[in-house]
Amino acid sequence: MNKFSHESLSPELIHLLGHDERTPAHTHALGHLVYPATGVLSLVTRDGSWIAPSNRVVWVPAEFEHQHRAHGATDMRVVFLPESMATSLVPHPAVLATTPLAREAMLALTGPRRREKESTERLRLVVIDELSATGEQPLHLPEPHDDRLLAVTKLVEEDLSTPVSLAELGHRVGASERTLSRLFQQETGMTFRQWRAELRVHRALLRLADGMSVYDTAAECGWANPGSFILAFTSLVGMSPGKYQQSLV
Incomplete structure (x- = not known):
């Protein structure tokens, strides 16, 4: 340090x-x-x-x-x-x-x-x-410390384009959905859905900064359509993805 x-x-x-x-x-x-x-x-x-x-x-x-x-x-x-x-x-x-x-x-x-x-x-x-x-x-974006949560977050981060349920993620890491739900709330102060939504916006900020289009960013970060992406992004960032991208020029 x-x-x-x-x-x-x-x-x-x-x-x-x-x-x-x-x-x-x-x-x-x-x-x-x-x-x-x-x-x-x-x-x-x-x-x-x-x-x-x-x-x-x-x-x-x-x-x-x-x-x-x-x-x-x-x-x-x-x-x-x-x-x-x-x-x-x-x-x-x-x-x-x-x-x-x-x-x-x-x-x-x-x-x-x-x-x-x-x-x-x-x-x-x-x-x-x-x-x-x-x-x-x-x-x-809080960083969890429990090994099971870390395994789950790594799986989510590796592929945001195809959302997977917490139950399926739990099956992959050997933990129940109920246990993971409790741990997410306990360690991050968020539900799994809230944490994943925050991660998706974080990723979108970076992809837009790299010059990726709004449409491609929405798809890579797991939104079903650009409209829902624009709404979620604007509510957290305070401006639309297009205006945000223009502000970086």
Whole structure:
């Protein structure tokens, strides 16, 4: 694990990441907001992954071990928060919906202009005020730890295009549907259907970022038709697949 200390040198950072580029696992002494001004960014931890397109921002509390992965060329902006400001946000990693005002404030904080401390603090407060109002977004995919669940999730991830029932998956891994249902709720806080739906949207975000068409993405990720895919995607991401893809250009 690496201990990054960028925050002691500069309060804000810009990282330009290439497609599929990953940072090493690391921690920061300060909580920080990570915003993909372009591209798509994953936050990966031992407890699961969070994914953020350019209309979302990832919150990472202080001392929380994590790594980032870029999907497409990604302009990653990092805004560190002093402890007094960080308490306004949730005590765990989260994806938050950004707003036009929060976006502009984060871009200003990470831009080339040198700012006085008072100016920087005012902009940080604007960002926090905006993000606190939007609330936590459902773009977190929990990572289970039970060996039976891990076997099930691996089978699902290997082929999303052909949905398989939990009963059939249980038969393949040697566990009952009832046991697996209980474990999914216990370890991820979701039902199996909810977890799989979240995984499908995560996969769709990445495929669309790679330039795959909406129709082909729907088929690969297991939706029966593009219409149901568009509805599910829009409800979680906040924009249609087409608009999301246009925002990456």
